[in-house]
Amino acid sequence: MPKRSILHHYQDPVDLIWLRAAADLGLEVQRSTDAYAAYDGKGTLTISVQDEFDPDDSLAQMIYHEICHWLVSGIQARNHPDWGLSNTSRRDLVYEYACHRLQAALAAPFGLRDFMAVTTTWRPYWDAIPDDPLKDGDDPAIAIAQAGFQLAQTSPFHGVLTRSLAATAAIADIIRDHAPPASLWSVTRARHRLGSLMAKSEQTTCGTCAWAIAGATGLRCRQHKPAGKSAPVVQAEEQACERWERTLTSEDCGTCGACCRQGFDLVPVSPRDPFAKLHPELVQLRDGEQFVPRPDGICVALDGDGTANAPYRCRHYDTRPKNCRDFEVAGDACLLARRRVGLSR
Numbered sequence: 001m002p003k004r005s006i007l008h009h010y011q012d013p014v015d016l017i018w019l020r021a022a023a024d025l026g027l028e029v030q031r032s033t034d035a036y037a038a039y040d041g042k043g044t045l046t047i048s049v050q051d052e053f054d055p056d057d058s059l060a061q062m063i064y065h066e067i068c069h070w071l072v073s074g075i076q077a078r079n080h081p082d083w084g085l086s087n088t089s090r091r092d093l094v095y096e097y098a099c100h101r102l103q104a105a106l107a108a109p110f111g112l113r114d115f116m117a118v119t120t121t122w123r124p125y126w127d128a129i130p131d132d133p134l135k136d137g138d139d140p141a142i143a144i145a146q147a148g149f150q151l152a153q154t155s156p157f158h159g160v161l162t163r164s165l166a167a168t169a170a171i172a173d174i175i176r177d178h179a180p181p182a183s184l185w186s187v188t189r190a191r192h193r194l195g196s197l198m199a200k201s202e203q204t205t206c207g208t209c210a211w212a213i214a215g216a217t218g219l220r221c222r223q224h225k226p227a228g229k230s231a232p233v234v235q236a237e238e239q240a241c242e243r244w245e246r247t248l249t250s251e252d253c254g255t256c257g258a259c260c261r262q263g264f265d266l267v268p269v270s271p272r273d274p275f276a277k278l279h280p281e282l283v284q285l286r287d288g289e290q291f292v293p294r295p296d297g298i299c300v301a302l303d304g305d306g307t308a309n310a311p312y313r314c315r316h317y318d319t320r321p322k323n324c325r326d327f328e329v330a331g332d333a334c335l336l337a338r339r340r341v342g343l344s345r
């Protein structure tokens with residue numbers, strides 16, 4: 001039998017993407033059983049060989065994890081072995097947790113949060129990270145992760161991470177439907193053509209979304225409106241994205257009240273508004289302007305607490321100021337107010 005010469009060898013495409021990411025950040029990756037994952041402080045990452053991996057490990061995720069370690073440890077960490085962290089004690093555990101949060105925050109918009117999940121022994125922390133991994137809170141890892149996220153927005157990290165996550169997501173889009181449930185590829189999420197992840201239910205459509213507004217040129221999505229440009233057109237029957245919210249009606253106001261509380265600072269009242277004469281005790285004057293104030297963020301005319309027994313309701317609804325009468329349920333300002341109080345995304 002003639003001996004054939006082998007000129008090329010197979011490589012996992014996602015591993016190639018992340019090997020290139022490492023190289024673009026000035027990191028060389030070497031494979032060795034000497035360590036599961038280690039960094040020498042001089043630009044070389046050592047990552048174990050495939051045979052030593054757990055079934056849910058991938059070289060791609062491990063490189064990504066190390067890049068996130070660099071980001072949360074600060075730019076100078078490149079010059080320190082293991083990013084300056086102790087891996088023999090719990091001294092720097094908060095940096096491991098910050099790394100988890102950053103890893104989740106950067107991967108989520110690409111539908112890769114579960115695919116790029118941490119596989120270390122600290123996995124229970126990862127599993128408990130909330131939807132928004134960077135939301136302010138008591139956990140000291142949050143501020144460190146937020147700083148890492150800021151560093152990730154700078155060059156060269158931003159370009160490298162965006163390109164690598166987008167390329168990984170593009171492969172996921174092709175493979176997902178071929179992957180059995182036990183495959184990591186099956187936990188990737190598809191993205192809507194406007195950029196957000198797809199809604200989990202295929203039955204939900206843009207036509208039933210609070211962010212869709214009908215105009216002369218069809219239905220447009222206000223959630224994905226780029227600054228200074230028109231809101232993009234969506235089709236009523238198109239599958240919704242994860243930003244979908246049920247269409248709002250005045251029935252929702254009792255549990256919302258956003259526009260009457262922290263959604264806005266105050267209600268301006270014009271000199272001709274009958275409200276000023278009907279309820280002078282509720283109107284204040286500052287710098288020549290009249291307004292209804294909101295001590296502690298709540299309008300002085302608002303009753304209720306948003307519960308079923310005490311829905312929000314204006315005490316003077318029938319004679320409310322013109323600004324309140326002109327306010328549209330499901331209008332742009334309504335959605336803004338709801339977003340400000342955390343009822344909308």
Ligand code: SF4
Nearest residue numbers: 206209221223240241
């Ligand atoms: S926010 Fe609503 S209208 Fe916009 S794409 Fe998502 S589901 Fe469609």
Ligand code: SF4
Nearest residue numbers: 253256257258259334
């Ligand atoms: S913000 Fe919108 S839904 Fe909420 S109370 Fe005001 S009008 Fe109603």
